[in-house]
Amino acid sequence: xxxxxxxxxxxxxxxxxxxxxxxxxxxxxxxxxxxxxxxxxxxxxxxxxxxxxxxxxxxxxxxxxxxxxxxxxxxxxxxxxxxxxxxxxxxxxxxxxxxxxxxxxxxxxxxxxxxxxxxxxxxxxxxxxxxxxxxxxxxxxxxxxxxxxxxxxxxxxxxxxxxxxxxxxxxxxxxxxxxxxxxxxxxxxxxxxxxxxxxxxxxxxxxxxxxxxxxxxxxxxxxxxxxxxxxxxxxxxxxxxxxxxxxxxxxxxxxxxxxxxxxxxxxxxxxxxxxxxxxxxxxxxx
Ligand code: GLN
Numbered sequence: 001x002x003x004x005x006x007x008x009x010x011x012x013x014x015x016x017x018x019x020x021x022x023x024x025x026x027x028x029x030x031x032x033x034x035x036x037x038x039x040x041x042x043x044x045x046x047x048x049x050x051x052x053x054x055x056x057x058x059x060x061x062x063x064x065x066x067x068x069x070x071x072x073x074x075x076x077x078x079x080x081x082x083x084x085x086x087x088x089x090x091x092x093x094x095x096x097x098x099x100x101x102x103x104x105x106x107x108x109x110x111x112x113x114x115x116x117x118x119x120x121x122x123x124x125x126x127x128x129x130x131x132x133x134x135x136x137x138x139x140x141x142x143x144x145x146x147x148x149x150x151x152x153x154x155x156x157x158x159x160x161x162x163x164x165x166x167x168x169x170x171x172x173x174x175x176x177x178x179x180x181x182x183x184x185x186x187x188x189x190x191x192x193x194x195x196x197x198x199x200x201x202x203x204x205x206x207x208x209x210x211x212x213x214x215x216x217x218x219x220x221x222x223x224x225x226x227x228x229x230x231x232x233x234x235x236x237x238x239x240x241x242x243x244x245x246x247x248x249x250x251x252x253x254x255x256x257x258x259x260x261x262x263x264x265x266x267x268x269x270x271x272x273x274x275x276x277x278x279x280x281x282x283x284x285x286x
Contacts (some may be wrong), residue, residue, distance in 0.1 A: 004047035006033070006056060006150055010030065010063050017067045027072050031062055035037045071203050081127045084204065086157050088125050091149035093212045095127040101190055102244050103128055105268070106184060107135040109240070111185075114138045119234070121172050121187040122146070124212055126154030128186055133163035142182075144170035147211065163168055172226045177233035185231045188244035189223035190215050196248075210226075220249050221256055228235040228260040231282070238284040250275040 007028055012107035014024035020072050032038040035058055038046065063074045065192040073094045079086050081095035082103060086096055110116060116139040121142035133141045143165050146153050158165045174187070195217045197205050205213070215222050222244065231241050241262065245253055250267050257265045262280035270276035 001051055001056060002047065003043065003049050003051050003055075006051050006059055007043060007047075010059050014066060016212065017063075027066065030072060030076060030173065031059060031140060034078065035059070037237050052115060069203050069207065070117040073205055079125070079127075080124075084161055085219070086125045086127050086130070087153055087160070089149070089153055090121070090207065091147055091209055092125040092153050093208050093218055095125060098276055099128065099244060100131075101270055102186065102242055103131045103135070105277065105279065106132060106186060106240075106242055109182070110120075110136060116140070116183045117181065117236075118142070118184045118186070119144070119182045120210070121185065121230075122223070123154050123167070123191045124150050124188075124207070126157045126163075126167075128163045128188060129154070130163040132186070133158070133165050134161065144168050144175070146171045147209070150209075150212075156274050165214045172223060172230060174224075177230040179233055180236045180247075181234050182231075183236050183239050183248045184242065185227070185235060185239070186242040187223070187227050188228065190250075191220070191223070191244070191246040193217045193246070193248070200280070220246065221253060223244075223254060225260075228257055228262070232261045235282040237282060239282045241278075241280045245276060245278050248274040253278055263264055 011024050014022045014027050018024055029040055032043055035055060062075050066072055071094055073088050074090060076266050078085060079094045081087045082100050086095060088249050101114050114137045116136055118132055118139050118141045120143040123129050124144045126143060129141050129143035133139060143154060148169055149167060155167050190213055194214050254265045254267060257280045264277050266282040268277040273274050
């Protein structure tokens, strides 16, 4: 069998599975990059090569798992975020492209600073903390998560990407805040209300860690309230808070941040036009 036939067959099966030819083609690109280090041009150059039984077996196994509903990133064990490959497992959320906007906002606003102390709460795969550590010069980065398994993945990612981040096991719901310890606190905490799960695709709700996705309907701001209470103490005067948020609760969230003592509370859209981020400042004299 030639490479061309193998990949045409894989693309067809993935198109059936995902109902999107574009997505299927993107997955085939990821699979070939992962298995052979081939870019799309290499696939064309090698299209008439006959494939090894190993490659045929691997491609078919990966395609079958995606057909079974597993996200391709979990099957390959890797997700791309801001130009870097991050290890992901079922213990970590798959980094989303929107989250890169949060990282960009922080680096754009702080490109002149060289001495920042940064905390990422609920780091998961470590994608935010590690991307920041690579982008900000001489920043001191700390990242916490409640999941030991996620922290292990984050540690491996930091080592592989040579990012200086200190990781710690911590539950934000019970953490006691240090005083004046950080200049920037960032978090993308769980924010999907359990009732929203009905409308979600199964490759998200049945595959990604529920503890990283969901909050009770009765208290959708659960983590944000804990983060705000922590951050208003732990931030330095004029320190900045950056949050990824649920558009459904944006107004409630900005009111809560103001009540907690933050100023300059601003909401920002993602590239789909959804209100996806909130930024706020601890008062300079606070
Ligand atoms: N901070 C991680 C991310 O942005 C994990 C987020 C989460 O698990 N809620 O991917």
